[in-house]
Structures are given as C-alpha cells and as structure tokens.
Amino acid sequence: TQLLEQSPQFLSIQEGENLTVYCNSSSxxxxxxxxxxxxxxxxxxxxxxxxxGEVKKLKRLTFQxxxxxxxxxxxxxxxxxGDTGLYLCAMANTDKLIFGTGTRLQVFP
Amino acid sequence: xxxxxxxxxxxxxxTGQSMTLLCAQDMNHExxxxxxxxxxxxxxxxxxxxxxxxxxxxxxxxxxxxxxxKKQNFxxxxxxxAPSQTSVYFCAxxxxxxxxxQGTRLTVV
Numbered sequence: 001t002q003l004l005e006q007s008p009q010f011l012s013i014q015e016g017e018n019l020t021v022y023c024n025s026s027s028x029x030x031x032x033x034x035x036x037x038x039x040x041x042x043x044x045x046x047x048x049x050x051x052x053g054e055v056k057k058l059k060r061l062t063f064q065x066x067x068x069x070x071x072x073x074x075x076x077x078x079x080x081x082g083d084t085g086l087y088l089c090a091m092a093n094t095d096k097l098i099f100g101t102g103t104r105l106q107v108f109p
Numbered sequence: 110x111x112x113x114x115x116x117x118x119x120x121x122x123x124t125g126q127s128m129t130l131l132c133a134q135d136m137n138h139e140x141x142x143x144x145x146x147x148x149x150x151x152x153x154x155x156x157x158x159x160x161x162x163x164x165x166x167x168x169x170x171x172x173x174x175x176x177x178x179k180k181q182n183f184x185x186x187x188x189x190x191a192p193s194q195t196s197v198y199f200c201a202x203x204x205x206x207x208x209x210x211q212g213t214r215l216t217v218v
Contacts, residue, residue: 035207040211042201042208042209043209048205097154097207100151101150101151
C-alpha cells in the first residue's frame with residue numbers, strides 16, 4: 001500500500017508556465033522531503049519541511065507543508081527545460097523511508 | 110569519496126537464475142535501503158537495514174532476500190528470478206537525507 005499519493009502523475013508544459021505538484025497522505029508526517037530524479041540517476045534532495053504551514057523557497061521552487069502535516073505541495077514558477085524530471089516526495093515512517101508515486105514533469109522549450 | 114556504489118550497473122538474467130546486487134557505502138551511515146523503480150513510477154521499498162546485522166521487510170519484499178554482514182555493505186539477492194522482477198534497483202543510505210547509488214538495470218527474460 002502506497003502511503004504517499006502524488007498528483008498529477010504526468011505533467012507536460014511549455015517553458016514559462018507555472019505548475020503545482022501535490023503530495024498527500026492519510027498519515028501525519030513528522031517531516032517531508034522533496035527529491036528530483038533525472039534519467040539514469042538516483043533522486044537528489046531538494047528540500048526538507050518539518051513544521052506545519054512551513055513554506056520554503058529554492059529559487060523558482062516553492063515548497064509548502066500543510067497545516068495538519070498530511071500534505072505538501074511544490075510550486076514551480078516560470079518552468080524551464082532544466083526542471084524536467086521526476087519529482088518525488090518522501091517521508092520517514094518509523095525506520096522506513098517511503099517515497100511517493102512520483103510526478104513526471106516535461107518542460108518543452 | 111565515492112558515496113554509494115552499486116554493482117553491477119546492468120544485468121540480464123534468465124527466469125529461474127539467481128543473482129546478488131551489491132551496495133557499498135563509505136559514509137558510515139547506519140540506515141540502508143533497497144528500492145525498485147518500474148517505468149513511470151516512484152520508488153517502492155523492498156528491504157531495509159538500520160545497522161550491521163539487521164534487516165527488515167519493506168513494501169514489496171517477496172522474492173528478495175538481503176544481508177548486512179558489514180556496516181558498509183548491503184546485499185540484495187534474487188534466488189529465482191522472475192520476469193516481474195525486471196526493474197531498476199536503487200540502493201540508498203539515509204542520514205538527514207537519502208543518498209542514492211546510480212542504480213542497477215535488471216532484465217529477466
């Protein structure tokens with residue numbers, strides 16, 4: 001059973017558009033991480049959010065942690081082809097590190 | 110400083126054959142994980158270890174076994190490979206964030 005559901009599953013947009021990716025769970029997160037994976041590589045950490053309602057910015061990427069700590073979103077402003085990749089949310093569940101179902105983003109020039 | 114190294118990088122097996130995937134880390138992390146990633150999907154946890162001599166089942170453990178005889182190595186075994194085990198396998202260590210190997214692309218024919 002996948003504890004973390006991401007939406008949308010696929011996203012194909014033009015350069016310059018904005019987009020939002022969501023990560024939801026029926027469980028409360030102690031913390032949540034977002035990773036990006038490029039083809040042929042392992043995922044790489046983008047950010048960790050810990051506090052309910054927390055907002056973190058990483059250049060054009062804005063990460064938000066839901067007030068109840070059961071959901072998170074990733075917003076990309078003015079997407080660029082270099083943003084193309086698989087975006088994964090992840091949470092530590094006791095000793096397990098569980099990843100979401102993933103959102104595959106394609107940004108066309 | 111290699112980080113997390115997986116061997117082999119590619120392998121083709123016939124149904125019923127066995128093999129072992131090796132994950133080696135030089136970061137002195139206690140927690141290690143094995144995931145599988147199928148096309149267009151996120152990462153599913155197979156087995157994990159919280160320290161030398163310990164292993165535990167993840168979300169999809171059937172058909173796989175693991176061993177952690179030394180802290181730096183985490184082995185994933187397939188005793189009798191099946192076509193359903195065709196996938197890309199990733200090893201990761203975790204301390205504050207996850208660090209991944211480059212992956213092993215396994216095809217079972």
